Amino acid sequence: MRPDGPPDVSGAEMRRHYVLVLVCEAVVIAVLWAFARIFS
Amino acid sequence: MHIIDWAVVATYLVWIVWDGLRRTKGAKEIEGYFLANRSLPWWAVGLSIMATQISAITLVGTTGQGYADGLRFVQFYFGLPLAMVILSVTLVPFFYRARVYTAYEYLERRFDLKTRTLASLLFLLSRGLSCGVIVAAPAVILSIILDWNLPLTILAIGMPTAIYTMFGGVQAVTWTDVKQMAVIVGGLLAAITALLIGLPHGVGIPEALQIAGAAGRLDAVDFRFDMRQTYTFWSGLLGGLFLMLAYFGCDQSQVQRYLTAKSVDEGRHSLLMSAYVKIPLQALVLLTGVLVFVFYLFNQPPMLFKPLHAGTIEQSARAGEYRELETEFGRAFEARRAAATALVEAPDRAGRAAAKGTFTAANAEITRVRSRAAALVRDVTGDDTYRDTAGDTPRPDVNYVFPTFITTKLPIGLVGLMIAAIFAAAMQSIAGELNSLATSTVIDIYRRILRPSETDAHYLIVSKLATGAWGLFACVVAMFAAGLGSLIEVVNRFGSFFYGSLLGVFVLALAFRRANGAGAFVGLLAGIAAVAVFASHPATKGISFLWQNPLGVIVVLMVGSIVSLMTGGRAPVLESSKSEG
Numbered sequence: 001m002r003p004d005g006p007p008d009v010s011g012a013e014m015r016r017h018y019v020l021v022l023v024c025e026a027v028v029i030a031v032l033w034a035f036a037r038i039f040s
Numbered sequence: 041m042h043i044i045d046w047a048v049v050a051t052y053l054v055w056i057v058w059d060g061l062r063r064t065k066g067a068k069e070i071e072g073y074f075l076a077n078r079s080l081p082w083w084a085v086g087l088s089i090m091a092t093q094i095s096a097i098t099l100v101g102t103t104g105q106g107y108a109d110g111l112r113f114v115q116f117y118f119g120l121p122l123a124m125v126i127l128s129v130t131l132v133p134f135f136y137r138a139r140v141y142t143a144y145e146y147l148e149r150r151f152d153l154k155t156r157t158l159a160s161l162l163f164l165l166s167r168g169l170s171c172g173v174i175v176a177a178p179a180v181i182l183s184i185i186l187d188w189n190l191p192l193t194i195l196a197i198g199m200p201t202a203i204y205t206m207f208g209g210v211q212a213v214t215w216t217d218v219k220q221m222a223v224i225v226g227g228l229l230a231a232i233t234a235l236l237i238g239l240p241h242g243v244g245i246p247e248a249l250q251i252a253g254a255a256g257r258l259d260a261v262d263f264r265f266d267m268r269q270t271y272t273f274w275s276g277l278l279g280g281l282f283l284m285l286a287y288f289g290c291d292q293s294q295v296q297r298y299l300t301a302k303s304v305d306e307g308r309h310s311l312l313m314s315a316y317v318k319i320p321l322q323a324l325v326l327l328t329g330v331l332v333f334v335f336y337l338f339n340q341p342p343m344l345f346k347p348l349h350a351g352t353i354e355q356s357a358r359a360g361e362y363r364e365l366e367t368e369f370g371r372a373f374e375a376r377r378a379a380a381t382a383l384v385e386a387p388d389r390a391g392r393a394a395a396k397g398t399f400t401a402a403n404a405e406i407t408r409v410r411s412r413a414a415a416l417v418r419d420v421t422g423d424d425t426y427r428d429t430a431g432d433t434p435r436p437d438v439n440y441v442f443p444t445f446i447t448t449k450l451p452i453g454l455v456g457l458m459i460a461a462i463f464a465a466a467m468q469s470i471a472g473e474l475n476s477l478a479t480s481t482v483i484d485i486y487r488r489i490l491r492p493s494e495t496d497a498h499y500l501i502v503s504k505l506a507t508g509a510w511g512l513f514a515c516v517v518a519m520f521a522a523g524l525g526s527l528i529e530v531v532n533r534f535g536s537f538f539y540g541s542l543l544g545v546f547v548l549a550l551a552f553r554r555a556n557g558a559g560a561f562v563g564l565l566a567g568i569a570a571v572a573v574f575a576s577h578p579a580t581k582g583i584s585f586l587w588q589n590p591l592g593v594i595v596v597l598m599v600g601s602i603v604s605l606m607t608g609g610r611a612p613v614l615e616s617s618k619s620e621g
Contacts, residue, residue, distance in 0.1 A: 014308065018125045021315045025121040028319050029273075032111065032260035039253030 041186060041447070041455060048456025052223065052463065053200055059219060060204025060212035060471075070499045073209035074141055074479045075300050080211075082306040084218055086313030089288075089297045090321070091217035092472035094224065096178030096197075096465040097439065102322065104438035106329020107336075109431030110257030112271040114323050116586075119281030123288060124315035128308040130550060131289045136304040141483040143295040143546075150549040152557030153488070158564060159542055160484035163292055164477060166535045168510065171473045172517025177439075178466045179518060182459070184348050185443045194518045201467040202511025205474045206504050210300055213471045220464035225321075227461030228328055234450055235331040240338050240381075247384045248334045254383060254396045255403055257330045260323070270584040279586025286543035286589055288314075293476040332445050337380045339449070343369040343413050345440035349421050356420045365416065369409045376402035407432040470514065478506040536585050537575065540592025541567025547593060548600045554609040555600055563600025570595040 067073040105113045140146050144163065148156035179193040204212045239248060252258050262272045269275060288294045288311065301307040343366055353362050379399040386392040414434035418426040428435035446458040482503045487494070494502075545564050548555045571588045574580050604610070 014128075014305070017309075017312055018128070021121050021125055021312055024316060025118075025319065028323075029118065029261060032114065032323065035249075036111075036253065036258040036260055039249045039258050040256075 041459070042452045044452050045456030045459065048453060049460050049463065052460035053196075056216050056219065056464070056467065057200045057204050060208045060216045063204075063208035063212040063215060067207070067209035067211060067500075069496050070482075070503060072211070073500055073503055074296070074475070074483070076209075076211045076214065078300060079302055080214055080300045080306075082301055082309035083313065084214055085297055085301045085306070085310035086317075087221050088214040088217040088300075088472070089294060089310055089314050090317065091221050091468040092293055092297060093318075093469070094221075094465050095174045095469035096181075096462045097174065098469075099224065099325065099462060099465040100178070100181060100442045101439050102325045103329035103332065103442035104433075104440070105430060106257070106326035107333045107441045108329075108429075108433035108438050109271075110252070110255075110330060111260035111323060111326045112262065114260050114319060114326055115262065115271050115273055115276035116280055117284075117319050117322050118273060118276035119278065120284045120318050121315040122277075123281050123284035124311045126285060127289050128311055131546060132298065132307050132311065133304050134550070135295065135299060136307060141296075141299070142292050142480050143290055144292070144480065144484050147545065147549065147560070148488075151545075151555075151560040155545065155557055155560045155564065156484060157489070158561065159290075159545065160480050162538050162542065162568075164480055164485075166538070167291075167293060167473055167477055168513060169517060170535060171470060171477065171510065171514040172521050174466065174469055174473065175514050176518035176521040178462055181439055181443055182462065184346070185440065185447055186459075191519060194515055197463060197466050198470065198511060198515040198518065201470045202474060202508055202514075205471045206507040206511065209503075209507075210296065210475050213475045214297070214300060216471065217468045220468040223457075223464040224461045227458050228324065230454055231446070231450065231458060232328055232331060234454060235328070235335050238335055238339065238449065243334075243338070243384055248331060251334055251337060251380050251383060251399070252330045254399055255333070257333055267583045267587055270586055275584050275586050279584060279589065282540055282543065282589035282593060283586055286539040290539070290542045290546055291476075292480050293473050296476045296479055297472065329442065332441060335445070335449070338377055340370065340373050342444065343410060344417065344434065345437040345444050347440075349417050349423065352421055353417060358416060358420055362413065362416055365409060365413050369406070369413070372402070372405045372409050376406055378402075403432075410434060470511075474507050474510050474514070477510040478503055481506045481510070536588055537571050538564075538568045538592070540571060540589030541596050542592075543589065544593040544596025544600070548597055552597075552601050552604070555604045556607060556610045558607040559600040559602075559604030560596075562603045563596040563598075566599040567592040567596035 071077055102113065135143065135146060138146050138149060140149075142160070144156045144160040147159055175194055175198045179190060179197055182188055183190040183193045204216065208216075236245065236248070243251075249258065262269070263274075264272055265274045266272060267275070270279075298307040298310050301310050353359060376399070379395065379402040383392065383395040383399045386395045410433070411429075414426040414429075417423060423436070425436045426434050430438045433441070443462070446455055450458060482499060486502055486506075487499055491498075541564050544567050545560050548560055548563060571592045574583075574591055575585070575588060
């Protein structure tokens with residue numbers, strides 16, 4: 001990485017991002033699934 | 041097209057080219073030209089990553105898919121968020137710390153020159169041809185729908201893109217991508233608004249969704265495990281995961297985007313942006329198509345959307361039969377409209393169940409008439425593409441649904457905005473590809489093999505020439521590809537042959553410390569051969585192409601590790617001293 005770049009976020013914060021991505025995906029898939037059930 | 045729409049399209053083109061050309065001051069040396077001196081913010085890079093994926097054919101094809109088959113297509117992207125997380129943990133930091141220009145440069149540091157060169161040549165061949173297809177596909181659709189001259193349409197899409205990419209480099213690509221994404225999303229939202237306004241009195245968003253649900257258009261998630269189906273939860277999540285890993289981790293057109301970010305974490309954030317946004321964005325594009333379907337329940341659509349063969353049918357001996365089918369289609373449309381209205385107005389659950397049955401039968405009748413029309417077109421013209429269907433729509437019609445709606449149903453001004461959005465989608469993906477093709481040509485081939493000791497100024501000139509040459513090449517390929525449907529398929533299939541295998545080489549590099557250049561090179565060739573056999577063998581060719589990617593990875597890992605062990609394992613060479621870059 002560049003020495004003059006912004007400071008890196010901590011590993012723990014990055015891991016929180018990764019978990020949040022996967023949780024959001026699960027929620028979106030659940031919403032899409034529920035969407036079809038509600039309107040079918 | 042009205043003169044105001046022409047003005048909107050012309051304004052868009054002038055604005056984008058001007059915006060791209062004013063970025064030339066950031067491209068005074070080769071690192072600035074190809075990597076923006078690794079200075080871009082994560083959000084701009086993230087938008088550019090998404091922009092490179094959304095080609096014009098994605099925009100019109102995905103809305104058409106939504107019309108024909110509902111939201112099912114969204115499952116194709118279920119592997120993407122997980123792929124982004126895996127890449128953020130593994131390949132992204134490797135690429136950053138290696139300070140490479142191309143993904144393939146890393147392969148030389150880890151393995152040898154021949155593996156790097158083979159990977160680079162495969163990318164150049166596949167992406168060079170597919171860039172021509174990306175120019176050709178929207179040009180063909182726009183020329184048919186709007187009766188434009190095809191070669192001029194190809195040049196109108198390809199040349200402005202090549203010019204601003206050639207002079208402005210990656211800065212021009214990224215910052216025009218940001219604006220082009222705004223044009224596309226703005227255009228889609230305007231189209232959705234127009235669609236909802238165009239629905240009859242008493243049919244609002246809940247009623248439209250109720251009808252779409254009754255037609256099965258909202259079935260987004262299919263949990264069946266069937267490897268022959270591309271659009272299921274498991275194919276998308278597992279098969280799609282490998283495709284997305286290969287695309288975002290090994291394809292220079294994507295890797296180069298996040299190498300322009302300020303730091304490794306900004307690069308990671310740019311990828312995670314796609315992880316958050318891609319599935320909802322694809323769902324929005326598909327939902328637009330679903331709303332077009334609902335719109336055409338109350339406004340009569342053409343029996344077949346692709347108008348190319350209308351003249352041939354009209355002059356054939358079966359013209360009378362086709363006109364009778366059109367009359368039959370009109371009656372079936374009226375019956376379906378009445379059934380849709382009854383469904384919306386049903387007072388209770390029992391009434392809705394009865395109305396849904398009537399509506400389903402009426403919709404099936406429309407499908408039956410369309411199938412007969414498609415068979416007639418196939419018989420008269422010999423166009424075998426009418427044999428396939430997407431959902432309940434003849435396959436060739438899918439890409440013409442949304443452009444037909446745009447040009448015949450949208451108000452003046454909005455037509456121009458949507459045509460500009462189609463141009464934007466085409467140009468943003470072409471620009472990203474031209475830039476990455478030039479990078480790999482100059483960094484992996486010209487600077488590494490042909491002329492290794494020239495000045496930075498020399499490489500900068502060659503880079504601009506290479507960008508222009510690839511732009512010209514894409515336009516020439518587009519001229520030929522436009523008339524050859526099967527060639528387009530061959531080009532797309534060629535890319536899928538080596539994607540998984542290329543990913544396998546990177547996994548081999550990271551996961552097997554004893555893997556060497558001989559193992560990687562032979563493994564890559566074996567992986568490509570295995571996928572080619574798998575894709576064409578009668579017993580396996582029905583399996584969805586998404587599963588070719590995991591196969592390629594497995595074959596490369598097996599053959600690569602065995603050959604590495606047989607040839608003495610990894611040579612004890614310091615990684616940082618092996619490549620000139």
